[in-house]
Amino acid sequence: MPDHAQLRRATAWMSGTAVEEGDAARVSVALPDASGHFPPKPDIAAGACGPGSTALEPGRLYRRISGRDDRARPVSDEELAELGDPLAVTFFRAGRFPTTVQELLSQLPATAAASRKVYLVSEAGQISPGAIGERDMRFAMTTAVEGSQVDLLVSTQAGGDPERGFLQVAAWDSAAKVFNFYARFGSSWVWAGNSWHALEPDSRGKGCFDSHVNGSAVMKELRIPWLNWQSERATIRLAEDDPLRQDLLFQQVIGAERLELTVRSLVARWTAARLAAVTANGVVDHPDRLLRHLFTNTTINLTSTDRQSSTITADSGELTLPTGFWLNQDLLFDDLRLFTQAAPPRAQAAAYLASLTRFGFRLEEKFSGFSQPGDTFFAFVVPEAAHEDNEVVRQMVRTGLISARFAACALMVDFPNPVFSPARSLLMRYVPTTPTKAAELGDKVARAILDATRTRDLSADSPEARFAAHWQVPEDAWPSVLGQRVDAYLRKVTQRAQTASGFDDYVRLAESRRRQFRRMKLHEFELTMPVTNIPPGAPPLAMREDGTVTELT
Structure with missing residues (x-):
């Protein structure tokens, strides 16, 4: 194993058993290569952000872009001059290489200290401190160094020896308009690449880009109740004598509801810079790299109900299930403004409680041997469409790169499956992979799909035929016509969720999507x-527009 490599606890125990390999093969049907996903591999350390087999000299900045550089090498003076973010300018150009987060923060300008915000996250944060050993608590910090906008993001372990724990930084270069990604190893630092490297085939999904998939800031639990984060909805539990209570950073922790706003603005900033750059000369060199955000899920967010699972009783009445489980609410409702009236689907609390026993819900960590019956702290955690993908689509529509009608026609293909949709992903085959005039992009893809419906023997239920049917709706009518379909679907889902068999189907669907998420490096x-x-090898499931659930074959 390469020196300095840190195996993440969720994947360190994985091995290629026959069951897992079979499940991965089925998942690949739902997640074609065009989607940009990168399944975990047994040798994940080899693709980490670390220096590989290189022995690092203290007090130097190295470069290692995973997938492009076999090992770390010193950053040249010319390369350092091109790194214009606050970390490079304030520290590395001045020959300073902080070894702890405290040292890094203390050497920033006073204005940066005034703008600093500190957040705390732990997937074990709501488990009794005495019930589990290592709780993987991490600080996330944001600050504005060079102006009024956040340009430095720091992630590090909370508690323990600060010189031995991980220390990672994403820093915004306002001149180059990219994030640069860094990690500290001992008393040296490694530059792991910038936002553009996240999009290039040789480095995509590797090293730090297995989580910063699209080169931006990341917060998977972006929506209320901000799963696993300390927030206005939940406080991370600490033992009374936990030394972390005396940590100055811990004493500055604020709620993740503030971090949500920051992350959304940072994603929007990079997306705007990216679209401006790739359309600057009126030609998009790699249209597929943009439209995969519409037709596939390049990454995933997580959502849940806003109810603590431990407080739900048989007398709790109805439980409002997360809207992101049923469809892509942000794009369809907030951005494309489909005319809808249906309320979010609800289920009986008693049915939810019965499902916990029937399906053997538990929290389990193979790494430590921990196991606890029941659901996560907030009930019904599921994957949902990622804000990163939605923001690219949102800005493509806003800038006229594609029309709102085109986006709606694409999203409505298999809209009951906002994540892991093989039908919608299939339409990537009609997206050009060669330079295309920006003004013609949406219409060119639409024509290719429509031509396929005329020249190929396709079923009426094929993704192409569904897109074509949406495209035939008059320009002034599609928001209401498509909205009526969404309304009808949500009413059917609401009816089925009130039945025992229907709710059980939705539990199976939720677990199917969670299982597919577990195959991702995220x-x-x-x-x-x-x-x-x-069973881990159960076939993946999909939702139908009539509210029933079916196997993907």
Whole structure:
């Protein structure tokens, strides 16, 4: 194993058993290569952000872009001059190489200290401190060094020896308009690449880009109740004598509801810079790298109900399930403004409680041997469409790169499956992979899909035929016509969720999507989601527009 490599606890125990390999093969049907996903591999350390086999000299900045550099090498003076972010300018150009987060923060300008915000996250944060050993608590910090906008993000372990724990930084270069990604190893630092490297085939999904998939800031639990984060909805539990209570950073922790706003603005900033750059000359060199955000899920967010699972009783009445489980609410409702009236689907609390027993819900961590019956702290955790993908689509529509109508027609193909949709992903085959005029991009893809419906023997239920049917809706009518379909779907789902068999189907669907998420490198910690007695090799499931659930074959 390479020196300095840190194996994430969720994947360190994985081995290529026959069951897992079979499950991975099925998942690949739902996640084609065009989606940009990168399944975990047994040798994940080889693709880490670390220096590989290189022995690092103290007090130097190295470069290692995973997938592009076999090992770390010193950053040249010319390369250092091109790094214009606050970490490079304030520290590395001045020959300073902080070894702890305290040293890094103390040497920033006073204005940066005034703007600093500190957050705390732990997937074991709501588990009794005495019930589990290592709790993987991490600080996330944001600060504005060079102006009024956040340009430095720091992630480090909370507690323990600060010189031995990980220390990672994402820093915004306002001149180059990219994030640069760094990690400290001993008393040296490694530059792991910038936002553009996240999008290049040789480095995509490797090293730090297995989580910063699209080169931006990341917060998977972006929506209320901000799963696993200390927030206005939940406080991370500490023992009374935990030394962390005396940590000055811990004493500055504020709620993740503030971090959500910061992350959304940072994603928007990089997305705007990216779109401006790739359309600057009126030609998009790699249209597929943009439209995969519409037709596939390049990454995933996690959502849940806003109810603590331990407070739900048989007398709790109805439980509002997360809207992101049923469809892509942000794009369809907030951005494309489909005309809808249906309320979010609800289920009986008694049905939810019965499912915990019937499906053997538990929190489990193979690494430590920890196991606890029941659901996560907030009930019904599921994957949902990622804000990063939605923001690219949102800005493509806003800038006229694609029309709102085109986006709606694409999203409505298999809209009951906002994540892991093989049908919608299939339409990537019609997206050009060669330079295309920006003004013609959306219409060119639409024509290719429509031509396929005329020249190929496709079923009426094929993704192409569904897109074509949406495209035929008059320009002034599609928001209401498509909205009526969404309304009808949500009413059917609401009816089925009130039945025992219907709710059980939705539990199976939720677990199927969680299982697919676990195959992604984004799944870093086992305690992020519950496990059930549903076999790991069970076929992946999909939702139908009539509210029923079916197997993907």
